[in-house]
Each structure stands twice: as C-alpha cells, then as structure tokens.
Amino acid sequence: MIRLSSCAAAAALCLFPAVVAAQEGPARLAVEPFVTLPADIRHPEGLASDPATGDLFVGTFDAREPAAERRNAVLRYDARGRLLARKDFGPTPLTGLAVADGKVYVLNFGASRLQRLDLAFDAASAVEDVVAFGALDPTAPAVRVVANPDGSQDRVQAGSNGFPAINGMAFDADGHLYVSDSFQGAILRIPDATRCRPCTVETVSRDPLLTTANALPFGANGLAFGDGGRSLYLTNAGDGRLLRMPLPGGPVTVVAESLPGADGLTPHGGLFWVAGNQVDTVFGVDAQGRVRVRSGEFVGIGADGAPRGLLFPASTAVSGRWMVVTNLALPLTPAHGDEWEESVTRWNLVRFRLPAAAP
Numbered sequence: 001m002i003r004l005s006s007c008a009a010a011a012a013l014c015l016f017p018a019v020v021a022a023q024e025g026p027a028r029l030a031v032e033p034f035v036t037l038p039a040d041i042r043h044p045e046g047l048a049s050d051p052a053t054g055d056l057f058v059g060t061f062d063a064r065e066p067a068a069e070r071r072n073a074v075l076r077y078d079a080r081g082r083l084l085a086r087k088d089f090g091p092t093p094l095t096g097l098a099v100a101d102g103k104v105y106v107l108n109f110g111a112s113r114l115q116r117l118d119l120a121f122d123a124a125s126a127v128e129d130v131v132a133f134g135a136l137d138p139t140a141p142a143v144r145v146v147a148n149p150d151g152s153q154d155r156v157q158a159g160s161n162g163f164p165a166i167n168g169m170a171f172d173a174d175g176h177l178y179v180s181d182s183f184q185g186a187i188l189r190i191p192d193a194t195r196c197r198p199c200t201v202e203t204v205s206r207d208p209l210l211t212t213a214n215a216l217p218f219g220a221n222g223l224a225f226g227d228g229g230r231s232l233y234l235t236n237a238g239d240g241r242l243l244r245m246p247l248p249g250g251p252v253t254v255v256a257e258s259l260p261g262a263d264g265l266t267p268h269g270g271l272f273w274v275a276g277n278q279v280d281t282v283f284g285v286d287a288q289g290r291v292r293v294r295s296g297e298f299v300g301i302g303a304d305g306a307p308r309g310l311l312f313p314a315s316t317a318v319s320g321r322w323m324v325v326t327n328l329a330l331p332l333t334p335a336h337g338d339e340w341e342e343s344v345t346r347w348n349l350v351r352f353r354l355p356a357a358a359p
Contacts, residue, residue: 026284027355029295034324035081035349036306040071042347044326046097047264047315048104050119054079054319057104058326058349059094061314067091074106074117079319081349085122096169096315098177101194105130107166107179114166114179114190114199131190131199133181135162136206141185144208158211158219160184168234168265170223178204178232180220185211187220187232187245205245207252212238216278216332222265222315224272226287233272235262242274242285256289264315266323269354273323275313282313282325282352295352296325298340305345312341322351 037044037058046059056077062070072089074097092110099105103116106127114130139160146154165183172178177193179201180186187205190196210220218237226233232245233255242256242265261278271284271292284293296310307327314328327348331341 026291026294029293029352029355031296031309031325031350031352033306033308033348034322034351035077035083036304037075037347037349038083038086039346041073041075042071042344043093043328043330044347044349045093045314045328046095046107047317047324047326047349048097048099049317049319049324050099050104053119055084055119056317056319056324056349057097057099059097059106060089061093061095061109061328061330063093063110072110074104074121076104076119076121085120087117087121087123087125087127089127095167096179098169098171100171100175100177103194105169105177105193107169109166112164112166114169114177114193130193130196131201133164133166133179133188133201135164136181136184136186136203139184141206141208141211144211156208156211156213158185158208158213160211165218167218167220168222170225170232172225173229178223180210180223180234182218182220182237183211185219187223187234204249205252207245209236209239209241209243209252209254210234212236214238216261218263221263222274224265224267226267226272233265233267235259235265235274237261237263237277240276240278242272242289254289255287256285256291259283259285259291261312263313264326266316266318268318268323269357273316275316275325277312277314277328280310280313282310282316282323293355295323296350301340301343305343306348307340307344307350310350311344318354319351321354323354324349324351 045061070091076085096107139162140158144156177190212219216238222235264275280298282295299309329344
C-alpha cells in the first residue's frame with residue numbers, strides 16, 4: 001500500500017489521492033428485557049452487583065409530589081432476575097449504590113446521607129447511617145472560563161443553594177469512598193468508609209467542570225477508577241462529558257464529549273461504559289475518548305407499560321457476561337405530552353451481552 005501524505009513536502013502537484021485503510025465504526029449491541037419491577041415501584045436509578053454471588057441491587061428515584069405517594073426502595077435480585085428481597089425507604093429518593101465488605105452502600109439523596117444494609121438484607125433489616133452531607137463553602141465552584149473560536153470568552157457561574165446532591169460513588173482499592181455532588185460541583189471522599197467510626201467527609205475537588213448550566217441540571221455524576229487506580233474518571237450529565245481527574249487530586253480534564261446525559265459509569269473490558277440518558281444509549285468509550293460501542297435505543301412502550309429498549313438509562317452494572325441497565329424513565333419537563341417517559345406505567349431493567357474483547 002502506498003500513502004502520499006504530503007504533496008507540499010514534494011513541492012509538486014498532487015497527482016494521486018492519499019490511500020487510507022478502512023476502519024469500522026462503533027460496534028452495535030442490542031438490548032433485551034430482563035426484569036420488570038414490582039407494580040408499586042418506579043424510576044430505578046442506582047444499580048450495583050455483588051461479584052461473589054451475582055446478586056444485583058437496585059435503588060429508586062421516586063421524587064413525585066406529594067411526597068406521601070412515593071415508594072422508594074432497594075431491591076435485591078439474583079443473577080437470573082428473581083426478586084430476593086426489598087427494603088422500603090419511603091419518601092426519600094435514592095441515587096448511587098455500591099457493594100463493599102459485605103454491605104450495600106446507598107446514597108440517600110433525599111436524606112443527604114450515606115447509608116448501608118447487609119448484602120443479605122430483608123424487609124426488617126436495619127438501615128445504618130454512615131455519614132451525613134451538607135452545604136459546602138462556597139456552595140458552588142469558581143467561574144468556568146470557556147474559550148470561543150472567535151477569540152472571545154464565556155464565563156459560566158454556577159449557582160447553588162447548598163443542597164448536597166449526592167449522586168455517584170466508587171470505592172478505591174484501600175476502601176476509601178469517593179462521592180460526586182451534582183449541584184455543588186464537587187468530588188468528596190470518605191476515608192476508610194467501611195470501618196470509620198465516626199466517618200468524615202473530605203472535599204477532593206471543586207473544579208468548575210463539575211457543574212453544568214445546561215437544561216439537564218445534574219453536573220458531576222458517575223464515578224469509576226482507571227489507569228491502574230491512578231485516575232478517577234467521572235461523568236458530567238448536563239454537559240455530556242466523560243472527565244478525568246488524577247489522584248490524589250489535580251485538574252479535571254475532558255476525555256470525551258457529545259455523550260448527552262452522561263450518567264452512570266462502569267469500567268469493564270478496557271472501556272468506560274456511560275449511560276447516555278438523553279439519547280437512550282449506553283456508550284463504550286476508550287481511555288482516549290473514542291466511542292467503541294453503542295448499545296440500545298428506545299423502540300416503544302410494551303403492552304405491560306414498560307419501556308422497550310432503553311428509555312432514560314441511568315446506571316449500569318456487570319453481571320457475568322451481561323451488562324444490566326436501569327431504565328429510569330423519568331419525565332423532566334413541566335409540559336405534558338412531550339416525553340415518552342410520561343407513558344410508562346411499569347419500570348424495568350434491561351441487559352445486553354458484553355463483547356468478548358474491547359473493539
């Protein structure tokens with residue numbers, strides 16, 4: 001194969017076009033139905049798996065008004081999708097879940113607390129408070145300066161009333177827990193989270209890239225470790241970005257863009273799996289930011305009232321050779337009739353078969 005890559009270097013007219021090898025685009029993976037949630041449970045948001053047993057844990061984000069109508073819960077399923085247990089949390093919506101040291105950890109968004117349950121919980125099991133979150137000082141990061149192509153600059157000042165919008169979390173290899181705050185634009189750390197008595201909350205980063213001023217009001221969201229534990233990867237849902245922060249702390253940089261509604265984040269098989277909740281897609285993104293896999297799309301509402309395909313996917317978790325996905329299916333706008341999520345009457349989990357190797 002001959003490649004003429006620079007006509008200017010030859011100081012002559014280009015007589016032949018450059019010859020390049022063809023490249024395949026992202027692999028496409030289809031999703032299939034997996035679990036339909038109990039009839040009184042809606043908006044599955046958080047998801048985690050126990051690698052020892054294959055059990056899956058689901059947390060809900062039911063934020064309806066009036067609050068008395070809400071039925072938030074953590075559900076436990078086995079790897080085949082059979083419901084094993086349910087623990088009710090009442091009116092407080094839940095976000096991220098994680099499994100560590102025989103416990104399932106729960107970010108109780110409505111109560112601004114990190115809580116935990118035994119992995120083999122039942123309806124009567126006690127919920128243990130680990131630590132509470134509060135307003136940061138200042139409540140929002142510094143101004144974000146954006147350079148425009150015409151040489152001008154935008155200055156984005158995020159606002160916050162100090163509500164701790166705890167959203168995603170991930171344990172490092174030493175048992176320290178990292179938590180994202182989507183409204184205050186922060187990455188937080190609970191040292192030795194599985195054993196601390198009492199536990200404390202440290203602020204790791206208030207980088208301006210952790211906030212958003214876009215229509216989807218959630219900034220810093222999913223968290224995952226990469227680069228052999230040397231970096232923390234995270235999503236910004238409103239900005240549709242995958243970000244990277246070197247550890248123990250450093251400037252946040254953009255890895256990938258154009259991932260609308262970048263929500264839950266799971267590392268697996270050399271890729272970062274990002275739930276794009278605004279485009280009903282799960283993306284498999286490599287460490288350079290290139291999308292290698294696209295999975296799912298919204299194809300309608302089934303006769304049972306549940307989404308077919310993906311509808312506002314929020315979180316992912318690996319179960320054997322499968323990637324399981326929560327269909328949050330949460331209406332966001334105040335208008336009526338403009339979102340498919342309004343037609344959902346049953347909520348579900350779907351899954352897709354993971355590729356044997358990263359494309």
